[in-house]
Amino acid sequence: MADRPQASGVGATTAEGERIPTVIVDDVHIVYRVHGGGGGGNTPVAGLRRILTGKRSPVIREVHAVKGVSFTAYRGEAIGLMGSNGSGKSTLLRAIAGLLPATRGAIYTMGQPSLLGVNAALLNDLTGERNVELGCLAMGMSRADVKRLTPEIIEFSGINGRGDFATLPMRTYSSGMAARLRFAIAAAKKHDVLLIDEALGTGDAQFRRRSEERVRELRAAAGTVFLVSHTIGSIRSTCERSIWLESGVLRMDGPTDEVVKEYEAFMAKK
Amino acid sequence: MADTALAAPDSELSRAQLAARHGLTVAGERPRLVAYGRQLWSYRYFIMAYANAKLIAAFSTARLGRVWQVLTPLTNAAVYYLIFGIILNTKGTIPNFIAYLCTGLFVFTFTQSVVLSGVTAITGNLGLIRALHFPRASLPIAITLTQFQHLAASMVVLMAIVLATGEPVTVKWLLVLPALLLQCIFNAGLAMAMARLGAKITDLKQLMPFVVRTWMYASGVLYSVENFARHLPPTVATLVEINPLLVYIEAMRDALLTSAPLANSDPLRLWGLAVGWALVAGLGGFIYFWRGEQEYGRG
Numbered sequence: 001m002a003d004r005p006q007a008s009g010v011g012a013t014t015a016e017g018e019r020i021p022t023v024i025v026d027d028v029h030i031v032y033r034v035h036g037g038g039g040g041g042n043t044p045v046a047g048l049r050r051i052l053t054g055k056r057s058p059v060i061r062e063v064h065a066v067k068g069v070s071f072t073a074y075r076g077e078a079i080g081l082m083g084s085n086g087s088g089k090s091t092l093l094r095a096i097a098g099l100l101p102a103t104r105g106a107i108y109t110m111g112q113p114s115l116l117g118v119n120a121a122l123l124n125d126l127t128g129e130r131n132v133e134l135g136c137l138a139m140g141m142s143r144a145d146v147k148r149l150t151p152e153i154i155e156f157s158g159i160n161g162r163g164d165f166a167t168l169p170m171r172t173y174s175s176g177m178a179a180r181l182r183f184a185i186a187a188a189k190k191h192d193v194l195l196i197d198e199a200l201g202t203g204d205a206q207f208r209r210r211s212e213e214r215v216r217e218l219r220a221a222a223g224t225v226f227l228v229s230h231t232i233g234s235i236r237s238t239c240e241r242s243i244w245l246e247s248g249v250l251r252m253d254g255p256t257d258e259v260v261k262e263y264e265a266f267m268a269k270k
Numbered sequence: 271m272a273d274t275a276l277a278a279p280d281s282e283l284s285r286a287q288l289a290a291r292h293g294l295t296v297a298g299e300r301p302r303l304v305a306y307g308r309q310l311w312s313y314r315y316f317i318m319a320y321a322n323a324k325l326i327a328a329f330s331t332a333r334l335g336r337v338w339q340v341l342t343p344l345t346n347a348a349v350y351y352l353i354f355g356i357i358l359n360t361k362g363t364i365p366n367f368i369a370y371l372c373t374g375l376f377v378f379t380f381t382q383s384v385v386l387s388g389v390t391a392i393t394g395n396l397g398l399i400r401a402l403h404f405p406r407a408s409l410p411i412a413i414t415l416t417q418f419q420h421l422a423a424s425m426v427v428l429m430a431i432v433l434a435t436g437e438p439v440t441v442k443w444l445l446v447l448p449a450l451l452l453q454c455i456f457n458a459g460l461a462m463a464m465a466r467l468g469a470k471i472t473d474l475k476q477l478m479p480f481v482v483r484t485w486m487y488a489s490g491v492l493y494s495v496e497n498f499a500r501h502l503p504p505t506v507a508t509l510v511e512i513n514p515l516l517v518y519i520e521a522m523r524d525a526l527l528t529s530a531p532l533a534n535s536d537p538l539r540l541w542g543l544a545v546g547w548a549l550v551a552g553l554g555g556f557i558y559f560w561r562g563e564q565e566y567g568r569g
Contacts, residue, residue: 021292026285072285098298099400099567107297108289112403122398125327134323137316138402169330182401 022193022224023073023096023113028105030066030088030095030248065091067248068105073193075110078215078225080235080256082263083245084270089228092245093195096226111192114139116183124171128159128181131170135185149188156214157184158207180207187214194218195226212238232260300563307556310405317408321415328416343424346379347372347431354492364494365529369428369435373526374491376424377519381457382482383417388461389468389475392566399567406566407559410461418454425450432526445525448541453518455548459555466562489515495533514547 065088073079081089094100096107097115122131132153136146157180159165159173170178186194196215215238219225229235235242235256242259244252246266252259283291301309310317329335351368364370391409392399399406425446433439468474488510490498495516498507510516511533521544523530524537534540 021288021294024285024289024294026289070285072288094400094567096297098403098564101298101564106286106289108286108294109297110292110294113297114403115401123323123327125330126323130319130323130326134316134319135402137313137319138398138404140313140316140404143315186401 019074020110021072022075022110023226024108025069025071025092025096026106026108027068027070028066028092028095028102028107029064029068030091030100031062031064031103032091032100033062065248066095066245069245069248069250070105071243071250071253073224073226075224076219077241078219078227078239080239080242080259081226081228081245082230082232082235082242082259083251084267085230087245088248089245090197093197093226093228096193097195109193113193113195114186114189114191115195116186116197122170122178122182122185125169127169128154128157128166128173131181132166132185135182136188139186139189141189153184153188154181156187156210157181158210176204176207183211187211187218190221191218191223193224193226195228197228198230208234232264236260298564298567300560303557303560306405306407306560306563310407310411313404313408316404317412317415320408320412321419324412324416325419339420339423340427342420343372343376343379343427346375347427350375350492363496364531366435366437366527369432369437369527370523370530371492372428372431373523373530374489374519376421376428377453377522378486378489378491378515379424380417380421380453381460381515381518382486383420384414384457384461385464385482386478387413387417388464389478391461391465392469393472393475396567406465406563407462407556410465410559411458414454414458414461417457418450421450428526437527440528442525446522449518449521449525449544452521452544452548455552456514456518457551459548459551459553462555462559463551466559469562469566485513485515488513489519490533491519494531495520496531498533512543514543514551517543517547 067088069088069092081092083089091100093115095102096109097113098107098109099115122135126134129150132150133146136149136153137143141149154160154166157177159177159181165173165177170181173181183196194215212234215225215227225238227235227239239256241254242252242256243250244259244263251266252262288294300306325336329338332338334341347368350371354371355367388410391413392406395409399409464474464478486492495511498510502510516533517540520532520534520540524532524540532540534543
């Protein structure tokens with residue numbers, strides 16, 4: 001394994017030395033419907049006319065977000081996903097997590113991938129502590145594990161840095177604190193596949209450093225990590241392989257350095 | 271070890287074959303019904319924690335906090351008693367009208383709140399659903415549990431009202447427990463069905479309050495059930511009398527009150543209907559909800 005120091009995890013290969021795939025994306029297309037997008041068809045009169053004429057609401061629109069993407073991810077890899085806004089990165093992650101069904105093609109995963117995004121809402125009326133408990137139980141941990149891990153998670157999130165915030169409701173948290181707590185909860189469990197959506201972009205420099213460390217640990221535990229970020233720096237420091245999506249099409253898949261070079265050249269031209 | 275040698279066995283296989291060879295499963299595939307039930311059972315602590323969390327959150331901004339759990343049913347009973355007991359004087363032939371009214375009201379409120387919050391069980395928790403993977407049926411079941419805890423507080427108030435109005439404590443009070451259990455199963459099934467419907471038909475949230483209110487009038491909550499036989503054609507009256515809510519209300523009235531008029535006065539018929547409705551709604555709701563399991567994250 002001398003030529004592959006980054007995939008240093010235990011059990012990254014089978015006994016025969018074959019690499020173990022954890023996520024296989026096979027020619028996937030994803031079309032989803034958006035409800036309630038603006039437009040002029042939202043008035044009561046327009047609504048009545050639609051009911052009378054039996055026309056479909058223009059408020060529901062179809063978006064072809066991912067167009068025929070294929071790749072295979074292996075155990076022990078950290079893969080960065082890059083691309084401009086709206087290129088289908090987050091949609092693809094959701095599909096890998098099994099939250100959005102693929103319209104065509106198939107996605108095969110090992111175990112149940114966990115998606116960790118900044119949009120993940122916990123219960124704002126509850127204290128940070130209770131949210132940790134709930135989040136851990138929702139990930140399928142046992143009660144004993146939850147009890148054991150709760151102090152560690154709160155410690156890692158660093159929300160108690162300025163007073164005892166863990167016992168305050170989450171609605172009193174700043175957006176950075178909430179994002180840190182969410183990351184800490186999801187990172188507490190060993191996942192076969194962990195999908196991180198922009199999560200490292202939030203929080204201060206200190207927390208970013210700690211979370212990058214945690215991602216490396218998770219990867220060492222023979223998981224696969226996907227990271228979506230607009231901060232090329234955090235992809236460069238955690239991922240050795242990158243995938244570049246543009247308008248739902250896979251433009252490039254390879255070592256991070258090469259992909260970043262092409263991507264930056266493309267963005268500069270634009 | 272060289273990379274080229276390692277990559278060789280993979281390249282001969284199609285992606286699907288490779289997936290099968292390493293035991294990979296299709297992302298977001300729906301488990302089989304029995305496996306789903308087992309999965310749900312292993313999430314029981316999450317369901318309980320979530321139900322408790324919702325209960326705490328509901329009163330977290332009120333100064334009196336969870337005292338409202340008792341105050342709400344009391345206030346409700348007082349308002350309805352003022353209108354239907356005093357102003358409209360619907361007492362009629364019912365002995366101990368206030369206890370009759372409160373029993374119906376509290377049992378009805380349980381199902382009502384389960385239905386109304388069940389409709390938004392999926393749509394109101396999309397953040398959680400899109401972030402974490404757990405059996406989605408946890409959410410409507412947790413809603414049933416939360417509302418059950420509200421009902422438990424109401425039951426304490428109800429017992430006090432029943433005793434204060436001079437009803438004796440009898441062995442029949444023990445029937446309260448099976449009646450509550452059966453209604454819980456019925457409600458959980460209803461919540462699951464409503465959750466899937468509400469996730470698909472987003473207009474249902476606006477419509478349901480009216481449906482539920484109609485249901486209330488068809489369940490003899492506010493007036494004597496004798497009105498049905500008196501004012502409706504026989505077939506419609508029978509339909510109204512076997513409606514599940516009336517059945518659960520009557521089971522409770524039968525248990526707590528000595529001389530309440532009942533539409534289903536034969537105990538065999540009453541409990542047969544109560545068990546039947548619980549099975550139909552509980553199983554039906556569960557299967558219906560399970561069939562949509564993989565779609566809930568789509569929004």
